[in-house]
Amino acid sequence: MEKVYDVIIIGGGPAGLAAGLYAGRARLRTLIIEGDKEGGQIVQTAEIENYPGSLAEESGPALIGRMSAQADKFGAEKTLDTIVDLELEGAEKKLVGKKGTYLGKTVIIATGAVPTVIGCPGEKEFTGKGVSYCATCDAAFFEDFEVYVVGGGDSAVEEALYLTKFARKVTIIHRRDALRAAKSIQEKAFANDKIAFLWDSVVKELKGDGLLESMVVENVKTGELTEICADEEDGIFGVFVFIGFKPATALFQGKISMENGYILTDADMKTNVDGVFAAGDVRAKSLRQVVTAVADGAIAAVQAGKYIDENG
Numbered sequence: 209m210e211k212v213y214d215v216i217i218i219g220g221g222p223a224g225l226a227a228g229l230y231a232g233r234a235r236l237r238t239l240i241i242e243g244d245k246e247g248g249q250i251v252q253t254a255e256i257e258n259y260p261g262s263l264a265e266e267s268g269p270a271l272i273g274r275m276s277a278q279a280d281k282f283g284a285e286k287t288l289d290t291i292v293d294l295e296l297e298g299a300e301k302k303l304v305g306k307k308g309t310y311l312g313k314t315v316i317i318a319t320g321a322v323p324t325v326i327g328c329p330g331e332k333e334f335t336g337k338g339v340s341y342c343a344t345c346d347a348a349f350f351e352d353f354e355v356y357v358v359g360g361g362d363s364a365v366e367e368a369l370y371l372t373k374f375a376r377k378v379t380i381i382h383r384r385d386a387l388r389a390a391k392s393i394q395e396k397a398f399a400n401d402k403i404a405f406l407w408d409s410v411v412k413e414l415k416g417d418g419l420l421e422s423m424v425v426e427n428v429k430t431g432e433l434t435e436i437c438a439d440e441e442d443g444i445f446g447v448f449v450f451i452g453f454k455p456a457t458a459l460f461q462g463k464i465s466m467e468n469g470y471i472l473t474d475a476d477m478k479t480n481v482d483g484v485f486a487a488g489d490v491r492a493k494s495l496r497q498v499v500t501a502v503a504d505g506a507i508a509a510v511q512a513g514k515y516i517d518e519n520g
């Protein structure tokens with residue numbers, strides 16, 4: 209007879225691992241399924257200083273390593289597989305992976321979201337070393353430095369305004385000559401004398417020796433290439449990229465209620481499908497951070513336990 213788990217968690221980032229810890233600790237038969245490697249987006253973070261209780265400088269992989277070991281300690285099983293199909297209705301949920309099929313009484317979706325990347329040379333290399341996709345996470349590292357924000361939507365302009373609290377100058381690089389952001393947000397940016405604009409421009413290359421030191425920007429109207437270098441005394445500048453964010457929800461299209469691709473839940477992480485919960489960045493929510501992801505994971509696991517108690 210095939211094994212039926214109490215809780216199957218899809219995704220092994222902070223939300224999934226926290227759900228695994230809570231479910232395992234509640235003696236629920238728990239499986240965490242992660243695509244190719246554990247950790248989610250946070251493993252790309254060189255240093256986390258806003259996770260409550262973490263005073264020592266700690267990297268994303270180190271924090272994830274501790275979360276993972278803690279989930280193991282309480283008996284959560286783990287497997288690396290990519291889910292390609294699923295049946296979520298009914299008492300027994302069926303997840304079909306590339307390597308196997310998994311049955312569960314409940315499912316917690318913690319597949320996360322990924323920021324859209326520029327896709328230029330150097331971007332991957334300097335992520336966490338000058339290039340960031342999260343101002344809340346990394347703004348403090350650029351106290352009194354120069355930073356650039358790529359994008360012209362609400363996120364780019366709001367984050368540029370936030371960055372002015374830290375950086376001495378913030379330049380928004382936008383591919384057109386007009387912002388997409390809401391007018392009220394634009395007005396605040398235009399009125400802020402720390403914010404400058406580089407219109408009709410795209411980043412073509414990011415360069416440096418260990419840390420980000422220069423970038424090549426193209427004017428899309430004239431084709432002219434300009435190299436922007438870090439101030440000699442600074443030796444580094446920041447590039448914050450906000451050109452869209454994509455939740456990993458393609459698998460759940462048509463099966464679960466979503467808004468703009470993000471899964472809708474109530475405050476107990478319940479989706480519109482009985483026994484199916486969502487946690488972390490994949491949810492429609494206002495703050496996507498490790499601290500909110502782990503909280504979601506804990507709530508989802510506790511609610512999954514309650515669902516099993518009530519439904520057998």
Ligand code: NAP
Pocket residue numbers: 325326358359360361362363364366383384387388389410450451452453
């Ligand atoms: P967005 O609205 O899709 O804006 C993306 C921006 O990035 C656009 O300005 C776009 O340029 C630019 N862009 C896209 N691909 C690019 C590329 N390859 N190279 C250079 N630039 C590129 O995304 P968002 O700002 O993340 O916002 C997502 C959603 O959340 C929106 O619906 C937004 O309204 C909402 N949101 C709301 C708030 C708020 O209400 N306070 C805050 C944040 C986000 P173009 O303009 O030329 O297309």
